[in-house]
Amino acid sequence: MPSVPLADTVASLIPRAKAELTELVSFASVADERQFPRSESLRAAAWVAEALRQEGFQEVALLDTPDGTQSVYGFLPGPADAPTVLLYAHYDVQPPLDESAWLSPPFELTERDGRWYGRGAADCKGGLLMHLTALRALKENGGLPLNVKVIVEGSEEQGTGGLEQYVGRHPELLAADTIVIGDAGNFQAGLPTVTSSLRGMALLEVRVATLEGNLHSGQFGGAAPDALAALIRMLSSLRDETGATTIDGLDGTGRWSGLAYEEADFRRDAKVLDGVELVGTGEIADRLWARPSVTVLGIDAPPVVGATPSVQAAAGALVSVRVPAGFDADKTVELLTAHLRSAAPWGARVEVTVRGSGQPFAADTGSPAYEAMADAMREAYGREMAVAGLGGSIPLCNTLAGLYPQAEILLIGLCGPDAQIHAANESLSPRELELMSLTEALFLRRYAASQSAGLGV
Structure with missing residues (x-):
């Protein structure tokens, strides 16, 4: 006592x-x-x-x-x-x-x-x-x-x-x-x-541009390259069909050897909605503490309220990757940057800015x-x-x-x-x-x- x-x-x-x-x-x-x-x-x-x-x-x-x-x-x-x-x-x-x-x-x-x-x-x-x-x-x-x-x-x-x-x-x-x-x-x-x-962190801001300015979607949509659609394709490439992080060159198979985290406890702690599946594979502790995890923190795009029927000329996102012990945050920045550039469709112009990192x-x-x-x-x-x-x-x-x-x-x-x-x-x-x-x-x-x-x- x-x-x-x-x-x-x-x-x-x-x-x-x-x-x-x-x-x-x-x-x-x-x-x-x-x-x-x-x-x-x-x-x-x-x-x-x-x-x-x-x-x-x-x-x-x-x-x-x-x-x-x-x-x-x-x-x-x-x-x-x-x-x-x-x-x-x-x-x-x-x-x-x-x-x-x-x-x-x-x-x-x-x-x-x-x-x-x-x-x-x-x-x-x-x-x-x-x-x-x-x-x-x-x-x-x-x-x-x-x-x-x-x-x-x-x-x-x-x-x-x-x-x-x-x-x-x-x-x-x-x-x-x-x-x-x-x-x-x-x-x-x-x-x-x-x-x-x-886990360490790599924080990047990515900007995509395809046009000199927005275009009327009825007049130009279907042929004009949409920067927001390009960005969505790029961000989607950061996860596989299970939702696990997939960045080219970054190992996602780590295992955690310590305290276990039961799935039912995690669903309760994270307040996951009924019927919604968790993302990734392996034990919960593996996904949280031993493997990289990508998160899209924010997107620069027109809000639903007030949106116009336009093909977007530019769009942006803030992307974070959490990296576990044994990984190098600076190397992760390089791999994430290269992945986003290579995933850009239609020759879209991509600008990547490092906003922060930590080992x-x-x-x-x-x-x-x-x-x-x-x-x-x-x-x-x-x-x-x-x-x-x-x-x-x-x-x-x-x-x-x-x-x-x-x-x-x-x-x-x-x-x-x-x-x-x-x-x-x-x-x-x-x-x-x-x-x-x-x-x-x-x-x-x-x-x-x-x-x-x-x-x-």
Whole structure:
């Protein structure tokens, strides 16, 4: 059973965490200035910086990163000879998408049916509150047993690599003995989970042109090359008849050897409509964590309302490919670009622009930090730690692994299936926030003790 004083302290801190999360969610901190003003992100960054200062963090700084955004850094000293742990989260969020699909305003934290709803509640503003709650609980129960660095990114969702570039130029800034990334989640509610692998990402914008301008479909249709039809043919070529990703030169036969994902559980988590088949072949875990996956994120084409009877002269799409550990994101960009160009029919002109990329990541789950995390999760949840993959990308993980090869990297968080991150009605379970905050506090205490014992302190 968990330490009673520590568990009680964490529970008592959850109302404060909710109040602070309410403030943080109110900032529409979407890093893309084409959709939301930069001032919203700057206000969120300033809020994070002030929160760190109030917790006694030193060297708090707003870092101007090369992509035009800000990340927030702080250092909280512990015992002089103690190890250093880096805690990561990000304050930028996905756009709300169709706001009419939200049952409550996306930037107002709203409690409903035992969950807290709001954009960024789980991904990843809640992750920051998990870190703060764990640190506060430790300070009230014997003090901080190690040195803590915190980095809160401002453009993780955009994939523009600002923080990765900044850290590459200042490699001493985030040096640590172990790193806790608070941007993952439990495989299912109540099952404590660490994420051992992340898929990387290749993000491309493709533009197709066939005519100098739109033409009347009655007068020219049937002979004039339609750019939208060409684009549809190109995008369709990225999947086979089962829906599996088929990019020329990219292997799609990988197998996942860890935690299984039952099809019935996946259909429920993904909210697949009755009668609709899943795409791809093999086990669900294979498709999610061991194989590339293409997604068409958006298409530039006339909307149905207001469309005219025209042959389209140009069309465009934003295409993403998630690539598992063992693949190279840059090579995937090259293969996807070549595939789209070769799939263009009728000699259509194709322009491809790389909008972002990030390498996949795989962790060493046999390290001492993972042992400490397994103990902490067992104590907090009363269940054994599960190890899963994650289909999403956190490009910073590879940067940190390259800069600090001796550091252990663990991925935990609040982005479980019920959270519906990146979709309408994103939400956070306050119970999971409480248990994961407790888990992190227990982990920090156990990790510090194990390192001190190993050093003979």
